[in-house]
Amino acid sequence: MRPKTFFVLLIIAAAYILGARAGRERYDQIVDSLTAFWNSPDVKEARKNAKKQAAKARKKYS
Structure with a gap:
């Protein structure tokens, strides 16, 4: 099970x-x-920044 999924289920x-x-x-x-x-x-700002960084990483490693 992926760690993120496990963490959400644990919470x-x-x-x-x-x-x-x-x-x-x-x-x-x-x-x-x-x-x-x-x-x-x-928290909204942190989620927004995380999405931007994830999009950058996807572009960089795609």
């Missing part, structure tokens, strides 16, 4: 387990925190 499993143990309210709190993080301007 999903951890969020599910923490949510199931702490109840729906805590789960919603975790989801809201992750959503706020994912949509923050700094």
